[in-house]
Amino acid sequence: MRGSEALPGLSDDALQGVTMYRFYVTKVERCHACNGEGWIVHPAWQAAWEQIEPKRLASMKPDELWRWFRGQGYDEIPPEETPCSDCGGIGEVCTEVPLEEALRLLNSTKT
Numbered sequence: 001m002r003g004s005e006a007l008p009g010l011s012d013d014a015l016q017g018v019t020m021y022r023f024y025v026t027k028v029e030r031c032h033a034c035n036g037e038g039w040i041v042h043p044a045w046q047a048a049w050e051q052i053e054p055k056r057l058a059s060m061k062p063d064e065l066w067r068w069f070r071g072q073g074y075d076e077i078p079p080e081e082t083p084c085s086d087c088g089g090i091g092e093v094c095t096e097v098p099l100e101e102a103l104r105l106l107n108s109t110k111t
């Protein structure tokens with residue numbers, strides 16, 4: 001079968017042109033690093049919660065807390081939450097995938 005018969009409306013020349021292109025689609029998925037929240041617990045706070053006894057942490061005064069963080073190498077008390085660097089704080093990650101792969105993915109999720 002000639003190309004123009006397989007895809008009516010396209011001449012052989014045009015069909016040859018089409019095969020020169022590769023098509024990509026944008027895959028949007030939930031960010032795994034932050035679970036789609038867009039933010040993560042600041043690593044320094046994570047460390048604080050792991051290293052300081054909860055009751056003590058809760059009763060620490062700001063200057064005491066500041067000294068602890070300064071001991072960790074921070075000039076000031078960091079915010080407890082920080083935007084996720086994997087997704088830039090939007091909670092979703094976009095990647096380009098070839099159209100063929102996208103179609104395969106869609107077909108494999110259709111059950």
Ligand SMILES: [Zn+2]
Nearest residue numbers: 031034084087
């Ligand atoms: Zn994220």
